[in-house]
Structures are given as structure tokens and as C-alpha cells.
Amino acid sequence: MSKNEMCCMRCNHELCASRVQIFSELNKEELGRVVSLITRKHYSKGELIIIEGSTLDNLIIINSGQVKIFRNTQEGKEQILYVFTEGDFFGEKNLIKNQVATFNVEALEDTNICMIKKSDFQTLLRKFPDISLKIMEELSNRLDKLESTIQKMGTRNVEARVNAVLLEFANKYGKHDARGILVDLPLSREGIANYIGLTRETISRKMSLLMDEGIIEMVGYKKIIIKNIQALEQSIE
Amino acid sequence: MSKNEMCCMRCNHELCASRVQIFSELNKEELGRVVSLITRKHYSKGELIIIEGSTLDNLIIINSGQVKIFRNTQEGKEQILYVFTEGDFFGEKNLIKNQVATFNVEALEDTNICMIKKSDFQTLLRKFPDISLKIMEELSNRLDKLESTIQKMGTRNVEARVNAVLLEFANKYGKHDARGILVDLPLSREGIANYIGLTRETISRKMSLLMDEGIIEMVGYKKIIIKNIQALEQSIE
């Protein structure tokens, strides 16, 4: 490995740690200490990063790329719980309890991750209580999100669920544009279906309806342009 | 207030703090410090403890009784997110972020709560990092639970949802008995429906089916006896 690459990897490490919300309260020196604990790893699109039931004793932070977190239902379909992207982390569940992974993680595109050993991270938490507060904040955000998801799933309003997902992706991946908000969809129709508990056919139909109404426009299968974001927002509350 | 009552209230305080998982790592002296920060309050059955949109700058721990945490859907129905009981806490969401309550809390029966001011609690967290770890653990558990809920709601399997709720209540409130597991239902049929996103009629029908199959037995409206818990467990996974 050349000196140049070494440097580059270190840069990425720094980037990784500093870009992550949970380390945002640390100063440069402290950040350096965190970086020294990090191991880096690359996964190609489609690769499984974590398999349900395997031991997981690292906190894992996504440096670049994106992943889906999912479980398998009885019928063998996958239930997607989260789509995570740069700066998101997972594995915190096992920091205290010694338990195996309760979910699978798969790279949706080429993805670089940073890992911190559980024991190292615990030391870090005791040394910098503010990191704990940040993590609690993030966990609270996730709870918020899941609570909202449940609320949406509770209502029989299927349109609201579909619109909510499109809005979520628009917030995460949308780019403003003369024509509206251009969104690179991270999931296929089937993936979206597995995310919100519907079938791929229903997703197709609902999206076609949105197109007929002029609210969205499709650019191939993998991109959409949101022409009328207010309409989507209104429908979900 | 008589001296006797004073004493009693202090006892309850101690009880409150020591019974709560998140303080389980503290020794007696530290616990005393926590207790001194606690304010106590009583609510009667049906009373609202928190209203969505109000400011909430306390961590609230349930000392005795039980409450439901819910939001209102667009259609005015309530979506129940949690049923909390002795030892459970809420309000941690607002410890860092300054935000208003995103949910309502109502006493399902006569309930005593303990409150710790946000600022006091933050000091506590910085002084005892282990409390943070405990809270993270509890938040993780809640995430787990919600993720499972979503998974169940994602599958179109309505029976599984109903059975899962009955099992949840059996774990929380069930008492073993010669006839099976006697469960005091904390929610009415409509409440259960609002918890898992169905209608009260559907709950009735599904429970009647379970009775026909001999899996449960109803004792009035508010109690059930689970005769065959394996059947329930199998159905959900």
C-alpha cells in the first residue's frame, strides 16, 4: 500500500468521525483519539454486512454509500426497517447487552464503513459523557421515526404511507432542480413495498396515480421528480 | 400533612428510584442524591398527564399504576404507542432537544409518578455515565419492540398482531393460575384496536375465534385466561 493511500485512508477516518453527529461535541484532539480506534472496511453493492444471528461487537458507522437494515418475515419476505446512509450508525444495541444481531444489513451500493470495538467504545462513553447524550438523542430520533411509522401503518391510509416514503427519500436524497426535486430512489418497487408492508404491485399503482395527478414524474425506474411536494406533505398530516 | 405521610412519601421516593432499571448501578448514597431531586404527583384514572404540544421538561418515571402513550391520527382516532407501567419512564426525548411533547399520556388507572427536572437530570447523567448506558439500553429495547411491531404490522397477518398483543399483556400483567395465565387487560377492545391499527369489531371477532379454538377463555370483558400460550407464540413466529 502506497504512502498516498495510507494518507487517504486516514483522511477518510477523520472524515468519518467528524461527520458523525455523535462525535460533534469533541475537539480535534479528542477526535484524533476516536479515529485511532477505528477500523475501516469496504463492501460492494449487494454484499451482506451483517447477518441476523451473528455476533456483533462493533459500533458501525457508515462512511460512504448506503445500506438497508432488514429482517425476514415468516413468509420469507424481507421487512426493511431502515435505509441508512453517510453518518448513520448501528450496532449500538449490543454495546451493553451481549446479544447477537437481530437484523441483516446489506449494502445498497458500494459502501465504506468504520468500526469501533465495543470495549473501546464503552471506554469512550465513560470518558466523554456527551457522546452518550448524542447517542440518546439519535436513538430518540429513531424512536420518533418508528413511532410515526407505526402511526402511519396504523391508519389504513395506504396513500399516506407511500407518500411518506417518497418524502423521506426526497429529504435524504433529493436535489433541487428546475423541474422540481430530483430523487434517486435507493430501493426498487419491491424494496419500497417491503419497507412499508405492501406489495410491489400496489406501489406501482399508487405511484402511477401520483403521476396521473401530476404530483410526481418518473425518470426511468430509479428516479422520480417531485413536482408538487405540498400535495405529498398535506396527505400525510 | 402529618409526619407519617411525609415518611411514607419519602419511602415511595426511594422505592421509585431504586426500582427503576436506569438507576440500578447506583449505590445507596448516590440513590439518595437522586431521590432528593424527585417530585411526586398523583393522577386519577382517566386523567391526562401530558398533552401533545405542551412543554415537557421533566423525566417522568411511573411509580405505581399504568398509563397509555398515544397520538391522534388525522381521523381523530388515537394511535396507542405504548402501555407503560411501574418502573417505566418517558420524557427522555426532551432531555437534550428543547421540544414539546409529541404524544399524549393518560392514566389507565390511579397512577403515581416521579418527576426529575431536565436540568437536574442532565447533571446526573454527566456525573454518572452508567445511567446513560442504562437509558441507552432501555431506548434500544424500545427500538427493538417498535421494530418488531413494524415487522408484524408489515405482514398482513392480522391474527399475528392480535396474538402478539395478548402475549405482551400476558408477559406484563399475567398471573399463573390452575386454569392457565390470567391476564387483566389494560385496554378495552377499542384500545387494543387503536394499539395495533385495527377496528374494535375485528378485535372482537379474532378473540372470539381464539376462544372457539380453546386457546383463550374470557372472564367478563376485562380479563382473559390463556389456556394455550404455545399456540399464540407459534403464530407470531
Place this chain on the structure above:
DNA sequence: CGCCTCATTGAAGAGTATCAAAAACTGTGG
């Protein structure tokens, strides 16, 4: 004991799942 509330049961209707087939897209190779 009687009233009021909550739960159960029945019938009809609405909406999504399922099954099947056609159409559109993606990306590879010439």
C-alpha cells in the same frame, strides 16, 4: 334491579393481495 356502556354478531362494501400477462427499462456486447 335497571340503565348505560361496551362488546359481539351479521351483512354489505371497499380496497389490497394475488395471479397472470404485457410493457418498459437496464446494461451488456457487438
Place this chain on the structure above:
DNA sequence: CCACAGTTTTTGATACTCTTCAATGAGGCG
């Protein structure tokens, strides 16, 4: 740059299940 093959998506018809609306029945509590 175009054509082709494989995959993904869209569209259509039918079936199933839950919701809705309505009426009856059972419990809880004064």
C-alpha cells in the same frame, strides 16, 4: 450507437379480508 436478453415494472381481472354500518347481546356499576 444499436440490438438483445434479462430483469423490473406496469396493468388487468379476480378473490379474499378487513372495514363499515346496523342491530343485538352481555357486563359493569350505581
